[in-house]
Amino acid sequence: MSATEIAGRMAGVEAGAPIRQSSLWQDAWRRYLRNRGAVAAGIVFLLIVVWCVVAPILSPHDPNRIYFPDAYQGPSWSHPFGTDQFGRDLFTRAALGGRISIGIGFGATVAILLIGVVYGAVSGFVGGKLDNGLMRFLDALYGLPYLPFAILALAIIGTVNFWTMVVALSIASWFITARVVRGQIITLKENDYVRAAKAVGVRWYAILGRHLLPNTLGVLVITIFLELPGVILGEAFLSFLGLGINPPDASWGAMAQDGRDAYRAHPHIIIIPSLAIATLVLCANFIADGLRDALDPRTRET
Amino acid sequence: MALLEVTDLRTHFFTRAGLVRAVDGIDFSVEKGKTLGIVGESGSGKSVTALSIMRLLPTPPAQIVSGSIRFDGRELTTLSERQLEDVRGRQIAMVFQDPMTALNPTLTIGTQIVEVLQRHLDLDRHSARRRAVGLLEEVGIPRAADRLDDYPHRFSGGMRQRVVIAIAIACEPRLLIADEPTTALDVTVQAQVLDLLDDLRRERDMAMILITHNMGVVAESADDVAVMYAGQIVEQASAHELFRNPEHPYTEALLAALPDLDDTRARERRLAAIPGRPPDLIDPPAACRFAARCAYAGCADSCTVEPPALRELRPGHWVRTAHPASEREAVAT
Amino acid sequence: MNEPLLAVSNLKVHFPIRHGLLFDRTVGHVKAVDGVSFEIPEGQTLGLVGESGSGKSTTAYAALQLLRPTAGSVRFAGRELTELRGEQLRRLRREMQIVFQDPYASLNPRMTVGRIVAEPLQTHGIGTRRSRRAAVGTLLELVGFDPAYTNRYPHEFSGGQRQRIGIARALALNPKLIVCDEPVSALDVSIQAQILNLLKDLQRELGLTYLFIAHDLAVVRSMSDTIAVMHEGVIVEQGPAERVYTRPESDYTRALLAAVPVPDPERMQERKAERRRLAATV
Numbered sequence: 001m002s003a004t005e006i007a008g009r010m011a012g013v014e015a016g017a018p019i020r021q022s023s024l025w026q027d028a029w030r031r032y033l034r035n036r037g038a039v040a041a042g043i044v045f046l047l048i049v050v051w052c053v054v055a056p057i058l059s060p061h062d063p064n065r066i067y068f069p070d071a072y073q074g075p076s077w078s079h080p081f082g083t084d085q086f087g088r089d090l091f092t093r094a095a096l097g098g099r100i101s102i103g104i105g106f107g108a109t110v111a112i113l114l115i116g117v118v119y120g121a122v123s124g125f126v127g128g129k130l131d132n133g134l135m136r137f138l139d140a141l142y143g144l145p146y147l148p149f150a151i152l153a154l155a156i157i158g159t160v161n162f163w164t165m166v167v168a169l170s171i172a173s174w175f176i177t178a179r180v181v182r183g184q185i186i187t188l189k190e191n192d193y194v195r196a197a198k199a200v201g202v203r204w205y206a207i208l209g210r211h212l213l214p215n216t217l218g219v220l221v222i223t224i225f226l227e228l229p230g231v232i233l234g235e236a237f238l239s240f241l242g243l244g245i246n247p248p249d250a251s252w253g254a255m256a257q258d259g260r261d262a263y264r265a266h267p268h269i270i271i272i273p274s275l276a277i278a279t280l281v282l283c284a285n286f287i288a289d290g291l292r293d294a295l296d297p298r299t300r301e302t
Numbered sequence: 303m304a305l306l307e308v309t310d311l312r313t314h315f316f317t318r319a320g321l322v323r324a325v326d327g328i329d330f331s332v333e334k335g336k337t338l339g340i341v342g343e344s345g346s347g348k349s350v351t352a353l354s355i356m357r358l359l360p361t362p363p364a365q366i367v368s369g370s371i372r373f374d375g376r377e378l379t380t381l382s383e384r385q386l387e388d389v390r391g392r393q394i395a396m397v398f399q400d401p402m403t404a405l406n407p408t409l410t411i412g413t414q415i416v417e418v419l420q421r422h423l424d425l426d427r428h429s430a431r432r433r434a435v436g437l438l439e440e441v442g443i444p445r446a447a448d449r450l451d452d453y454p455h456r457f458s459g460g461m462r463q464r465v466v467i468a469i470a471i472a473c474e475p476r477l478l479i480a481d482e483p484t485t486a487l488d489v490t491v492q493a494q495v496l497d498l499l500d501d502l503r504r505e506r507d508m509a510m511i512l513i514t515h516n517m518g519v520v521a522e523s524a525d526d527v528a529v530m531y532a533g534q535i536v537e538q539a540s541a542h543e544l545f546r547n548p549e550h551p552y553t554e555a556l557l558a559a560l561p562d563l564d565d566t567r568a569r570e571r572r573l574a575a576i577p578g579r580p581p582d583l584i585d586p587p588a589a590c591r592f593a594a595r596c597a598y599a600g601c602a603d604s605c606t607v608e609p610p611a612l613r614e615l616r617p618g619h620w621v622r623t624a625h626p627a628s629e630r631e632a633v634a635t
Numbered sequence: 636m637n638e639p640l641l642a643v644s645n646l647k648v649h650f651p652i653r654h655g656l657l658f659d660r661t662v663g664h665v666k667a668v669d670g671v672s673f674e675i676p677e678g679q680t681l682g683l684v685g686e687s688g689s690g691k692s693t694t695a696y697a698a699l700q701l702l703r704p705t706a707g708s709v710r711f712a713g714r715e716l717t718e719l720r721g722e723q724l725r726r727l728r729r730e731m732q733i734v735f736q737d738p739y740a741s742l743n744p745r746m747t748v749g750r751i752v753a754e755p756l757q758t759h760g761i762g763t764r765r766s767r768r769a770a771v772g773t774l775l776e777l778v779g780f781d782p783a784y785t786n787r788y789p790h791e792f793s794g795g796q797r798q799r800i801g802i803a804r805a806l807a808l809n810p811k812l813i814v815c816d817e818p819v820s821a822l823d824v825s826i827q828a829q830i831l832n833l834l835k836d837l838q839r840e841l842g843l844t845y846l847f848i849a850h851d852l853a854v855v856r857s858m859s860d861t862i863a864v865m866h867e868g869v870i871v872e873q874g875p876a877e878r879v880y881t882r883p884e885s886d887y888t889r890a891l892l893a894a895v896p897v898p899d900p901e902r903m904q905e906r907k908a909e910r911r912r913l914a915a916t917v
Contacts, residue, residue: 018784018787018791018792024744024745024788024790191740191741191743192735192736192737192740192741193740193741193742193743193751195696195701195733195735196733196735196741196801196804196805197743197754198701199699199701199728199731199732199733200728200732200754200755200758200804200807200808201724201725201726201728201729201755201758201759202754202758203725203758206758210743210746210754211743214743214745215743215744215745217745343823343824343825344823488686488687488850489686489850489852489891489894489895490686490890490891490894492894492896493893493894493896493910496896497907497910515823515824516896517824517898518895518896518897518898519896520898521896521897521898521899521900521903522896522897522900522903522906522907541900542900542901545898545899545900545901546901555825556824556825557898559824559825559827559828560824560828560853560898561828561831561851561853561854561856561857562853562857563852563853563856563880563892563895563897564880564897565856565857566877566881568853568856568857569856569857569858569859569860569876571857572832572835572836573828573831573832573857574828575825575828575829575831575832576825576828576829577829579793579795579825579826
């Protein structure tokens with residue numbers, strides 16, 4: 001028994017009244033707020049997202065207008081991030097690229113969650129032979145290298161756009177999520193409240209929807225921020241290789257690719273998208289860490 | 303002089319929600335060769351008392367804010383962590399509730415006993431192992447020599463608790479603190495483990511503090527009993543005296559709330575439940591902490607305003623209440 | 636009508652032990668319950684006692700068909716449960732409910748007290764949303780839980796209060812039989828007495844039939860008309876509570892009774908002697 005548990009058990013007031021007043025999410029939120037690194041990461045993450053959304057709308061520059069006289073400018077008041085080899089404003093373009101990078105990132109993460117939750121939930125909930133079969137299949141897929149598989153998927157689909165990128169990036173990365181969800185469901189199934197629901201005659205879909213899945217939510221929120229960096233890096237890598245979104249649209253990875261030729265003379269063109277990627281990935285990792293601590297009931301406050 | 307003397311011990315937890323007065327001014331002593339039973343419900347502070355003596359509570363949030371713990375004339379509250387390491391295991395040993403987590407699953411039980419022996423006694427490996435076999439035999443593990451190199455998972459719960467006890471007594475401590483040692487065990491095994499502890503105490507002239515929520519367990523194993531409620535000792539007496547003439551309304555109520563194994567009319571009877579639940583120790587009432595649940599505390603009573611002091615009603619029988627049973631009867635007649 | 640409400644005969648629950656790398660194969664069975672028979676007349680309590688691993692909970696789950704028995708028959712109110720499937724079984728579940736040991740694991744942490752107690756009604760399409768809310772209030776009052784806290788979450792309450800919520804849920808469908816699976820073993824003595832009294836009162840007022848499972852022999856005695864003692868998957872002794880406690884026939888029951896610590900130091904020597912004597916004979 002931990003000291004905090006002892007302290008917790010000591011609290012008690014009038015008979016019948018709640019011994020504490022709190023909600024699970026509020027508690028988690030309070031614990032999250034106490035983690036300074038995670039809060040800072042969350043704020044930076046939000047700022048980046050807001051910048052991506054707002055900057056292209058407010059910017060006086062057309063991000064796709066080619067105007068050679070402005071090419072290769074360093075950062076200045078009118079172009080805070082400078083311009084690229086075609087004279088396009090990088091501040092606006094990086095925000096647009098962020099829309100694509102983050103959009104694909106979240107799109108693929110949602111896809112990963114959907115596939116992972118369905119696969120894992122079915123496997124864990126049904127159990128028995130089906131579970132065994134599904135898990136052996138997963139074991140076989142587990143060995144697949146993620147990026148080559150994404151490249152292959154793009155080649156098979158033939159066209160490259162936002163949605164095909166989402167498919168390519170999610171198709172070989174939902175295995176961990178499926179496994180995590182399956183494990184959660186199996187653990188939760190052993191709870192007496194699930195048994196109580198069965199004893200009452202609650203139908204299987206209500207047991208799954210009301211008693212099992214809502215209790216995996218905490219883990220899923222963490223998973224979003226754990227998967228996001230991988231997907232964003234994957235997208236950047238593909239775009240850097242020239243396999244990503246077609247010009248003139250650009251993701252951060254594609255912008256970095258643009259800056260590669262002149263990286264000695266004009267390093268800002270490659271540095272800016274790279275920094276954006278690194279910052280976002282770092283923030284996502286910090287947020288995931290903070291969420292894990294906040295949502296884990298074992299890290300109760302002292 | 304008693305082997306262990308605890309005076310006015312206060313252990314508080316500094317938590318975000320507030321100051322939790324887990325142990326709030328308790329006094330007791332344990333004589334050499336005797337067993338003191340500490341009974342109480344969860345949250346009464348009995349485990350915190352044990353962990354305070356061993357200085358095993360994490361600081362923060364826990365802190366011994368006042369009081370003294372004298373073991374064999376030596377003050378424990380001011381010892382450094384290094385000095386404490388020589389006391390723990392060697393002079394004072396502890397047995398915990400859960401035998402499943404008290405042993406390291408990756409080491410054989412022989413390794414774990416030898417480790418303790420070599421840490422405190424100047425023994426070579428060979429004689430330490432010989433000694434380990436002797437200890438396992440003493441706690442009643444069959445074929446002890448063969449089982450020395452087995453891992454904990456090969457033992458049942460009761461047998462594991464015996465191994466834990468063997469480790470605890472390995473260096474011949476003078477005080478053994480057993481915190482709910484049988485709570486995780488089945489009743490037949492519980493009886494065996496309690497008998498074992500009792501035999502060991504007698505043979506080794508060891509003092510023992512037995513912490514439990516089970517009134518039956520203390521009645522069977524303790525010489526003296528302290529009843530804890532909401533961080534305080536509310537009644538203390540010899541086991542015979544306490545169970546024959548309970549004085550505190552809480553002790554009486556606890557005994558009355560227990561179903562009786564030998565009651566032939568048990569099926570028809572309702573149990574005498576205690577209404578309500580213990581007070582919040584973050585902001586305990588200034589008055590008697592049991593007043594809100596007490597059948598005898600009237601609203602005009604002083605005990606609902608100021609706390610009653612611990613007083614010696616009869617030689618050796620201490621009680622913290624304004625309404626001890628013997629005085630109630632005197633008033634009634 | 637003299638048929639018992641619940642009649643279990645020759646109930647067996649065997650769990651396969653599986654091994655194998657790619658495909659599991661069964662290499663043996665754990666006989667958790669191995670031929671258990673008992674009957675409970677309406678309005679009475681059968682106390683099922685035994686130590687951990689004796690198979691008492693498994694017996695209860697199998698009786699309620701929460702776990703399909705390997706063999707044997709379970710007759711409830713004249714119907715053979717082991718033959719029922721799907722919707723038929725679902726409808727019959729209204730008649731038999733269960734209260735669990737751990738008040739922390741038996742309530743869904745993401746549902747409010749009100750939703751937890753209303754779920755059985757909702758599941759069987761009983762009443763409207765409004766009438767269900769009223770019913771929840773009544774049920775909570777019945778078990779001594781303040782209905783003002785209907786919209787709170789279970790983790791905000793103490794163990795005893797949570798156990799009351801669990802009992803209210805079990806009562807929601809107005810069942811005939813309630814299986815109480817160690818309902819008080821996680822509670823403190825003073826709270827334990829409150830819950831035992833509540834169960835006794837409810838039985839008297841609602842004419843409930845209980846299958847009461849516990850390891851604490853004194854608790855079981857205070858609740859039961861008849862007793863069945865389980866050990867390693869079989870019932871070793873069965874009979875009226877009075878007889879089992881005063882004149883136990885099986886050695887195991889005797890050892891179990893002698894092992895219970897009694898809060899009376901005067902009788903300690905006598906009981907220890909009895910224990911030693913039994914240990915020598917068994």
